[in-house]
Amino acid sequence: MLENRKWVIIGVFCLVGLTYLARLFYLQVLDDTYSLGASKNSIKRVVEIPYRGQIYDRNNQLIVYNTPVYDLYVTPKQVRIPDTVAFCRMMNITTSEFDSIMGLAKNYSPVKPSLFMRQLSKEDFARIQDALVDYRGFEPVISSMRTYPAHTMANALGYVSEISKKQLEEQDILYYRQGDYVGHNGLEEQYEEQLRGKRGVKFMMQNVRGVNKGSWKNGAFDTLAIAGQNLITGIDVEVQKYADSLMQNKVGAVLAVEPATGEILVSVSAPTYDPNLLSSRFFSKNYRALIKNPYKPLINRPVMASYRPGSTFKLIQALIAQQQGSLYPNTVYGHSGSPMRCHCRGGNNLRGAVQNSCNPYFYHVFRKFLYFNGEHNTFKASAIGLKEWHSMAEKFGIGARLGIDLPSELKGNLPTPEYYDKAYRGALRWKFSNVYSLSIGEGELLISPLKLVNLAATIANRGWYITPHYIKGLNKPGVGVPAEYFERHETGIDYKHFLPVIDGMRAAVSHGTVTPLANIEGIDLCGKTGTSQNNKYGHKFDHSIFIGFAPMNNPKIAVAVFVENAGWGGKAAASVAALVAERYLKRKTEAKKLDEQVKAANYLPPVSRMPVPKKPAAPRKDTVRKTPEAKPLMTATSPKPVAVAAASGH
Template sequence: MQYLEGRRYVVLAIFTLVGLLFASRLFYLQVLDDSYKTAADRNTLQRQVQVPFRGLIYDRHDSLLVSNTPVYDLMVVPREVKRLDSAKFCQLMQMPLEDLRLGLRTAKAYSRVRPSPLIQNLSTPELASINDNLINFPGFRVQARMARAYRTQNLAHALGYVGSITPKLLESPKYAHYAPGENVGISGLESYYEPILMGRRGVQYRLVNVRGIDKGTFRGGEFDTLSQAGQDLHLSIDSDLQAYGEKLLAGRRGWIVALDPKTGEILCFVSAPHYEPQLLTGKGSGNRYMDLLRNPDRPLFDRPLMATFPPGSVFKLVNELVAMQLGVVTPATGFPCDQHLVHCTHRHEYPSNVNIAIKQSCNPYFYQVMRAAVVRGQSPNKFEDARLGLGQWQKMVKTFGLGEKLGVDMGHEKRGLIPSPEFYDKLRGYHHWNFKTVYSLSIGQGEIGITGLQMANVLATIANRGYYITPHFVRSIGASGQPLPQYRERHYTAVDTTLFKYLIPGMQEVVDGRGGTGSFASLAQYGISVAGKTGTVQNAHGEDHSTFAAFAPANDPKIAIAVFIENAGFGGTAAAPAAGLMMEKYLRGKVAPRRKRWEDWVMYGDFTKRRH
């Protein structure tokens, strides 16, 4: 009996122990559940960058050229993507499977926990077609932003474009505060003025639980910083003149650059062939960019800044000024038109002074002008004498803004070339060259190379009688009403300002004088005197190039212009009438109907057949 009684207590103890264990288990599970709920409700701090409103761009008459428009990006957080049905996702997004895989790999390479763009530039209708179904695909979300909208069909090379920041740019300290998927100026003014247009980012700290539900601001937003909108740019570009210039050169290869010589403001900047700036925005812009890149006419090539050519006879003006400064010639100096020195293109009166020589563009005359400037008997050794003379010549020529970057507010500007003695030492050998080796420089040929912007700037310098202000596109930034400081300074040449006036009568005769080589640019019928110079640039690979540079009115210049049309022959035949039409458009606000024949000639004429 006592034994059975003992067993009863043992069994009771066992059941009591089991009950206690079961109860403790239930309590433990309850604690875990409460713990989970607490964790689910626990808020985490999330730093959200507020991208500011990008500055707008206007032309000189305050017409809006570039604005902002809402677009949407599909973002992905790789760690949150769970059991993705790739086929259904691609069907919804209308994207190839390979693009999805590539996008996910790229996003993972950047970060598994931060959002990266998968599809960019979705329009509002495109967003509406997918938005309701995104809930079925964890890890994907839509992010709204502002994209560029170009309200002009012109000026693409100058405006540039905005695109998603590249991995290469992200590696640069300059772009350290950008994140993948954010927009940045890629080229043109959009790139050069990026810090000004972009503004200042803001930061907002939000409380978000693990389910991604926003729980409000952190501590009332005391640590938040407001974003600051980018400043607007007011350009010096005349939109009507720009559109007219692009119309004239449609179907051609070449460029037109026009400046206000008094301010250095760029009035038009035509690179032909051109394209519409809107092509490089929105969905599919990458494919359109590749189409432009593969185009054999190279529409993406910024000719006024990046193409360097010999300037031809326009350069004779610079050589004459340098020679007068050195005291080896005067405005009254005459030289015979000696065909044994260099070929002259046509018969003309004896160049007994600089005015006749400029009017007739006499090659032998300017050969002898430069020879007098270089060969000055500074050394008994003819090779050393040429080295010394050319070195002094080069230094003076470069003060016209040649052979160096002018510093325009655009990237990718080429410096061109004004050859030095060291250049020819390397090319020919030390003391193995003399003036006869380099004489082609006297007529703007040979190794010399300048850009379209530089050529227009040379004419602005002559128009100002000896100085220039660095050419620039932006005349006013934001509320300041001023361009950047470097675009308000005068740069004087090494030539005395009193000497420039001696070139003007001859340049006027080029255009308005009887038998002048640039008569097709004349505006005399409107009471406007034009001072100009034609140029025909020799081309070993085909038809010569046509160029013309001028300013008007001659005695109170308001526009300086340079025109270059590839493979168009004589400067007076193609480039001169184009420049005349552009100056008429700017100075009078219109082109007279009776001048329509010149428009047709510039746009459709066969320049290889010289027109009289």
């Protein structure tokens, strides 16, 4: 019995020993996890940044690509510079800059490499490459930077620069590190996740001094970097660059979309800048210069500038009034009974009123709309009517963000009864005589060029729109486009109500408020003009507005143009729109005389006359006037409202 117990005890000890030996074998031989952890002081984890996705136009033309550049790193302990002055001259830096950079490098680590100079071009690196042999401690590392061969669309594209401290702290998922580059503003920011790609990791052996000794385990644990997806846009670069040339020496915006798809064809913010300025090691210097520019080229005017729409808003008035039943195509209004002046003779029907942009006509249309509910109390009738007006107008995308694929879209303003209740310090303390300036797109209305090009596309489609967007696909057209950019938005206006309005828009171009030269043969342009007066500088500095589409039937392009300080809407803005539509539809410019006139025109206001930004304020009863005069306006020259006067109506 005792003999059996002895063997049992020996067996238990042997089993325990074998278990420990098996576990030790697994940990030390089979499992590399603990080996990696134990080697953390001798194994360096090197993150490989992938190439950022390129950006193309609708015709597969490159808009943005990556250019190889060199980042120069320095290891302070190894530095040997026989002549510091000669070295600084070669690197094109001052000795104080050299001392500052080296001080930061030593503080980081005397024995580990740190960044000395970023983004040396191939030419710059070739110039110093041979000379670097004489300066120990400097090591070049290949990198890349964004390059813009078309030199256009800077405001819509955005730029790539070093991540800010705030962005690092606000990360939901830890991905970026100090010194990483990310997209800022525009499409670079909107599609950052798709464009940035996926990082790779390499494990390198190093000695106690941080010197690399080769790949660890022959790269068994390395992962390759995956390049970002290419962004295909709906932009037509050829037409985009042509529109840029038309907006030289002008302040404003040009937007064009394809009505059937909502794809943006042209996106011009003027004045603009070469996007390559913000894609080099001189980023800070160039950015400061752009910030100080009095014409504010960094503002993306198509989506960030808000204007009163002026007479272009009459199109919405005509459509919703017909749908309500308070207006018919053959309804005629004269000038009598209206406090608004007009350049036409009056007595127009709806087609003629659109053609001639008759202010009194749309004064009566708006008045009839608000009082159509039959309420005898004029205060209550105005509130009920305005609520219905707001409900119908907002279906055109007015007064809210449309949802364009840019991070900087502004909401604008479409007044509600509650807005005026607050402004007049109580309900039923305002009536039609306080708000009738809305009838011609004035008063408290604020609309961006984006909203107006969407209005043009909506009318071109006879009642619906797809949210304007830049993306056409990721890597391939139609792939990766968000679902909301295929969704049709209905305005609730019957098809038949668009026909007289479109007839009037065509007549406005052929023999109405548009300059005859802009009625270019073969494009069948339909449009509506608007002119916003600016009493501060006199008639010379009025703002010119035009929206339209072409051709009249089966439209291919919708356009909105704002030219600040350019006067009559039928001249400056309409001419730009007509030329852009012609270039897109014909792929050439035949209207040479008009082209010459537009390119020669200079509407840049003197710097001394640039508007001074003012804080927007709600209208008060004692300051709101019965005639549409000075009201808040968000201009493209400033992201804040300034006071301007009402539209003249054409």
